[in-house]
């Protein structure tokens with residue numbers, strides 16, 4: 661059993677979820693925020709049997725898209741705020757960041 | 770050291786938490802949403818020494834209950850929405866879904 | 879690759895995040911609640927290559943501070959509420975509670 665923690669952009673979350681559910685897979689959605697952009701994103705926690713992990717990754721690839729986003733990073737909290745000039749920066753925000761963890765024990769109660 | 774990610778129904782979360790705390794166990798609560806029902810539920814992150822894992826599972830069994838829930842799944846995002854007739858479906862929502870992970874390293878700072 | 883789940887107090891979260899980002903590290907923030915105090919705190923999910931784990935722990939130590947907090951635990955949900963006298967208790971709330979998990983597989987999609 662694996663537990664995949666999948667960080668995706670909000671606009672792809674619903675399509676990813678539908679893709680998983682329509683194939684009998686299950687997921688729990690955690691509201692999250694990107695550390696850099698400070699914008700809401702979605703972290704899906706997907707418990708999946710080892711043999712279906714490739715299916716999950718396939719569905720993520722089909723539904724989650726890399727996009728450019730223009731951002732103005734926030735002024736630093738500490739120091740040098742007087743000389744801080746906020747200028748917009750373009751960042752490539754990935755379709756998905758996936759961490760697959762091994763599950764020691766899985767129980768349905 | 771183990772880290773148990775335990776998804777439970779909101780109505781059982783407080784009793785589960787009380788059960789853990791009264792036995793000196795600790796937990797962090799993450800607000801979550803069920804992927805299928807799209808309703809709020811609770812994910813408890815419980816770090817526990819190996820020898821107390823059975824206690825945690827016991828408390829989960831005592832406090833978390835399986836229930837039937839009548840749901841009307843949302844219309845699909847893509848395709849065939851004109852012919853979609855939402856009809857209620859009864860699902861069995863488990864007391865708890867538990868993923869136990871092995872902790873490589875545990876630090877209190 | 880490791881995935882560090884780091885529970886910190888809200889007032890330290892932004893400094894911790896800045897410390898990580900300025901060193902090219904990445905994080906996803908999950909809004910969480912302490913099981914005991916029932917107050918909002920922050921859980922940072924930090925995916926990091928094995929060789930940079932010590933950097934992450936160092937930044938956590940620099941930015942997260944242990945504090946005393948006076949709390950009045952909530953009345954128990956079940957039983958004995960008539961005789962319950964809420965009296966404030968002082969608890970030591972740690973700078974950070976860190977769970978390091980091994981990542982089986984890491985994908986950027």
Ligand SMILES: Nc1ncnc2c1ncn2[C@@H]1O[C@@H]2COP(=O)(O)O[C@H]3[C@@H](O)[C@H](n4cnc5c(N)ncnc54)O[C@@H]3COP(=O)(O)O[C@H]2[C@H]1O
Pocket residue numbers: 667693694695696697698699701751752753754755757898899900901902903904905906907923924925926
């Ligand atoms: N320290 C830094 N220096 C320079 N540029 C930086 C940076 N941190 C992030 N970025 C850039 O900003 C994008 C959005 O990052 P954010 O942290 O908001 O949102 C992230 C974060 O929520 C999550 N994520 C990515 N890598 C992670 C990791 N190693 N650990 C935890 N979460 C991660 O996935 C989202 C998308 O990440 P992605 O890498 O595709 O896209 C990142 C990357 O292009």
Ligand SMILES: Nc1ncnc2c1ncn2[C@@H]1O[C@@H]2COP(=O)(O)O[C@H]3[C@@H](O)[C@H](n4cnc5c(N)ncnc54)O[C@@H]3COP(=O)(O)O[C@H]2[C@H]1O
Pocket residue numbers: 680681682683684685686687688689705706707708776802803804805806807808810860861862863864866
């Ligand atoms: N492998 C897994 N990975 C991550 N999280 C998991 C998981 N298995 C269960 N969960 C979490 O536990 C909640 C209860 O799941 P349960 O399987 O008892 O109860 C489920 C099940 O009876 C049914 N269900 C869920 N997904 C389904 C699917 N793809 N097809 C048919 N029925 C589904 O609807 C109930 C509520 O599901 P919902 O997603 O709203 O809420 C789920 C979800 O948040």
Ligand SMILES: Nc1ncnc2c1ncn2[C@@H]1O[C@@H]2COP(=O)(O)O[C@H]3[C@@H](O)[C@H](n4cnc5c(N)ncnc54)O[C@@H]3COP(=O)(O)O[C@H]2[C@H]1O
Pocket residue numbers: 789790791792793794795796797798814815816817885911912913914915916917919969970971972973974975
């Ligand atoms: N093993 C674990 N698994 C999952 N999450 C963990 C954890 N250990 C700590 N945490 C998280 O870190 C926060 C700070 O915990 P700490 O032990 O420093 O500081 C704790 C501790 O001094 C005390 N405390 C917590 N649970 C207790 C219990 N069962 N009995 C007595 N004191 C407790 O109250 C403070 C605040 O606790 P709170 O639960 O609100 O918030 C906790 C919780 O969100």
